[in-house]
Amino acid sequence: MRRLLLLAALLLAGPALALDPAEQLRDPGQEERARAIGRELRCLVCQNQSIEDSDADLARDLRRIVREQVVAGRGDAEVMDFLYARYGDFVLLRPRLSAATVLLWATPVLALGAGLLLVLAMRRRAGVAAGPQPLSPEEQARLARLERAP
Amino acid sequence: MNPVWRKRALLGLPLLAAGGAGLGFLAMLRGLSTGNYNPHGVPSALLGKAPPEFTLPALAGSPQPAFGSAELRGLGRPVLVNFFASWCVPCIIEHPQLMALQRAGVPVFGVAYKDKAADALAFLARRGNPFQALAADEPGRVAIDWGVYGVPESYLLDRQGIIRWRWAGPITEDTMSAELQPLLRRYSA
Structure with missing residues (x-):
């Protein structure tokens, strides 16, 4: 029974966040919103973590700013805009579509397009190489001459 | 196309691609060694803009007197704003370059980032004080308004007070000769 309980506790345990309990907002709804926003924001110091996951000082400061603004009643987009104005595309884990990021967003489509073109070209070539081609009128005339020849 | 030529072209294609990739890699390595290319660098969102409104x-x-955004307006000459801290090791590396700038008559405004006043003062007493104005940002909030993500970090403002250049990391001798001095010449003119 104890083992079962232990197993259940291990399985039910959520992922550990860098968040200090003291940082959390008292209102669970607001805290949930702040976390959702934080998960979209990149820690500028340890760059492959969101600010919710990072232990860096700057990430802690940014979490605090997000929470302050959530409490102040700002919308998600407003909070994101606040940080976007300071840190640019880099702070967004899902960068916005702009002239600078269009290649980033278009790469999958471009790669798919290039692959399709390649497949089409190969299929066309395979088609050319495959079956026998019909004779051209000159070839037919020549064949007829050869057949008529004694 | 002639089949022989076609075959040659097809053989040459991978060679060409490999050559191109090699050149690209070489350019990247060169950029890494000169500091022009930094894969972790966060480009500043404030280039071409005035600094944020702040008082410190x-x-x-x-x-040294404190400064805020008001003091950065209408200086009529380029100024370097430097975020530093006594606990920051790269700041020690950078420090001689800031001293050189001061000797050359370039105004350098310092912001002590998340530092205790006594520690920052001891740091400057020991290594020299290159700053014409010196503000304290112990909570580090104004730094976030500037888009600072680590110290040292420096911003060059032109004569109109517009941010023209941002350098994250220590300003070394190479940074001075390759980047900052040409920019200073350009924006002083």
Whole structure:
């Protein structure tokens, strides 16, 4: 029974966040919103973590700013805009579509397009190489001459 | 196309691609060594803009006056704003270059980032004080308004007070000769 309980506790345990309990907002709804926003924001110091996951000082400061603004009643987009104005595309884990990021967003489509073109070209070539081609009128005339020849 | 030529072209294609990739890699390595290419660098969102509105207190015990966005307007000459801290090791590396700038008459405005006043003062007493104005940002909030993500970090403002250049990391001798000095010449003219 104890083992079962232990197993259940291990399985039910959520992922550990860098968040200090003291940082959390008292209102669970607001805290949930702040976390959702934080998960979209990149820690500028340890760059492959969101600010919710990072232990860096700057990430802690940014979490605090997000929470302050959530409490102040700002919308998600407003909070994101606040940080976007300071840190640019880099702070967004899902960068916005702009002239600078269009290649980033278009790469999958471009790669798919290039692959399709390649497949089409190969299929066309395979088609050319495959079956026998019909004779051209000159070839037919020549064949007829050869057949008529004694 | 002639089949022989076609075959040659097809053989040459991978060679060409490999050559191109090699050149690209070489350019990347060169950029890494000169500091022009930094894969972790966060480009500043403030280039071409005026600095954020802010006021900061002076560093307690320092003779240098504090400064805010008002003091950065209408200086009529380029100014370097430098975020530093006594606990920051790269700041020690950078420090001689800031001293050189001061000797050359370039105004350098310092912001002590998340530092205790006594520690920052001791740091400057030991290594020299290159700053014409010196403010303290102990909570580090104004730094976030500037888009600072680590110290040292420096911003060059032109004569109109517009941010023209941002350098994250220590300003070395190479940074001075390759980047900052040409920019200073350009924006002083």
